[in-house]
Amino acid sequence: MASHRRPKQPGRARVTVLTATAAAAVALTSQSANAAPSEKPSKDEVKSKVDKLYEEAEKATEKYNGAKEKQQKLEKQVDTLQDKVARGQDDLNELRSGVGSLASAQYRSGGIDPSLQLFLSSDPDNYLDKASALDQLSSKQAEALKKIQAKQRTLAQQRKEAADKLEDLATTRTELGKKKREVQGKLGEAQRLLNSLSAKERAALKAKEDRASRASERKALDKPDTSAGTDTSTGTAPKGSGRASSAYAAAQSKIGSPYVYGASGPSSFDCSGLTSWAYAQAGMTIPRTSQAQANFGTRIASQSDLKVGDLVIFYGDLHHVGFYAGNGQVLHAPRSGTVVRYESINNMPFQFGVRI
Numbered sequence: 303m304a305s306h307r308r309p310k311q312p313g314r315a316r317v318t319v320l321t322a323t324a325a326a327a328v329a330l331t332s333q334s335a336n337a338a339p340s341e342k343p344s345k346d347e348v349k350s351k352v353d354k355l356y357e358e359a360e361k362a363t364e365k366y367n368g369a370k371e372k373q374q375k376l377e378k379q380v381d382t383l384q385d386k387v388a389r390g391q392d393d394l395n396e397l398r399s400g401v402g403s404l405a406s407a408q409y410r411s412g413g414i415d416p417s418l419q420l421f422l423s424s425d426p427d428n429y430l431d432k433a434s435a436l437d438q439l440s441s442k443q444a445e446a447l448k449k450i451q452a453k454q455r456t457l458a459q460q461r462k463e464a465a466d467k468l469e470d471l472a473t474t475r476t477e478l479g480k481k482k483r484e485v486q487g488k489l490g491e492a493q494r495l496l497n498s499l500s501a502k503e504r505a506a507l508k509a510k511e512d513r514a515s516r517a518s519e520r521k522a523l524d525k526p527d528t529s530a531g532t533d534t535s536t537g538t539a540p541k542g543s544g545r546a547s548s549a550y551a552a553a554q555s556k557i558g559s560p561y562v563y564g565a566s567g568p569s570s571f572d573c574s575g576l577t578s579w580a581y582a583q584a585g586m587t588i589p590r591t592s593q594a595q596a597n598f599g600t601r602i603a604s605q606s607d608l609k610v611g612d613l614v615i616f617y618g619d620l621h622h623v624g625f626y627a628g629n630g631q632v633l634h635a636p637r638s639g640t641v642v643r644y645e646s647i648n649n650m651p652f653q654f655g656v657r658i
Contacts, residue, residue: 345503352492356637359488361621363563363572364591366481369474370564371590376471383464390457397450485563489638496639511640518644522631546611546658548584550625553577553633559642561635566590571635573622576642577613580625581658588658592623595656602655605630605647613656614647626655 343351496504541547556579559570566575574592581588589595596615602608608626614634616622624634627644635642 342498345499345507348495348499348503349507352495355488355492355495356639357617359485359492359563360573360637361619362481362484362488364574364593364621366478366485366564367572367574368591368593369478369481373471373474373478376467376474380464380467380471383460383467387457387460387464390453390460394450394453394457397453482564489563492638515643515645518627518631518646521629522627522633522644540609542609542611542657545581545584545586546609549577549580549586549658550611550627550633552580552583553625553642556580556642557633557644559635561638561640561642563638571642573624573635576635577623577625586658593620595623596620596653599656599658602657605652605655608655609657613658615653615656616650617653618651620653622650 499507542550553576556567556571556576561572562570563572564575565571567579571579574590574595577592577595578588578590588598592615595613599613602612608614610626610628612626614624614626614632616624622634624632624645626647627633630647631644632647633642633644636645
């Protein structure tokens with residue numbers, strides 16, 4: 303007869319665990335149902351994040367510019383060294399050919415002992431004349447050999463220098479590629495954030511920037527500057543030197559040109575690309591990067607002492623530069639997505655001016 307057993311009841315601990323698990327599941331379901339959907343960042347929040355990304359991109363851009371400038375210098379140095387090595391090798395081959403001719407002349411004179419040649423000679427006086435000539439020949443040969451040794455040492459040194467430069471060039475090209483990818487990454491992230499805004503919001507941001515730029519332009523060109531040294535005849539800040547004024551005028555001719563990282567004109571610019579291009583139009587070569595430009599001229603500590611055409615350096619790491627335009631305004635290439643334009647000097651952390 304089959305036995306009928308009563309099912310075993312779960313222990314108290316097991317019941318407690320099951321109850322707690324069920325309660326947690328109910329709580330999670332309830333929280334999920336009641337949770338508010340994630341809020342979309344506001345237009346101002348997006349702009350703040352985008353501005354930060356653009357600043358980081360510009361820092362990387364100036365490092366990219368430095369690496370690019372270094373690469374160009376190294377390429378020129380390598381070309382010069384390789385030309386020197388090629389010319390030196392030609393000189394060495396010519397010297398060796400000369401030594402070969404001297405050796406042939408010696409061989410033709412006979413390879414036996416000179417004293418025996420004198421004993422066997424039917425014309426001792428003629429032999430002595432020839433021997434004297436051979437001594438001079440040997441002296442020339444020794445001199446030629448010394449020249450060959452010196453040329454070989456020079457060539458070895460130049461080849462090593464060229465090899466070192468080529469290695470440095472390869473490292474610089476790698477660094478250049480990394481900086482380029484870093485810039486592109488920052489710009490891509492900024493663009494994705496901007497794309498999260500509606501067309502209307504993006505248009506509003508651009509309109510606000512355009513209004514600010516127009517106001518800065520009016521202020522730079524029309525309103526009097528109340529700082530020290532104001533030129534009351536024109537109502538603007540005093541102008542700088544002839545070259546500074548010419549460079550500033552060249553930059554003004556590019557208002558509206560797009561910002562492109564790594565560009566130095568004539569149709570697009572980044573910040574230091576604009577200033578270096580403008581000074582080139584004034585007949586002066588200045589360094590390519592903002593950090594190098596910061597150390598190129600005389601520093602002007604106070605904004606009140608700036609003249610139109612002075613360079614203005616921004617941020618603690620000196621990664622941005624523009625022209626002082628008068629009345630507390632700058633003319634510069636701000637960042638990606640903008641054009642060469644006027645802005646208030648207070649839009650960025652001012653460090654100092656530079657008078658070229």
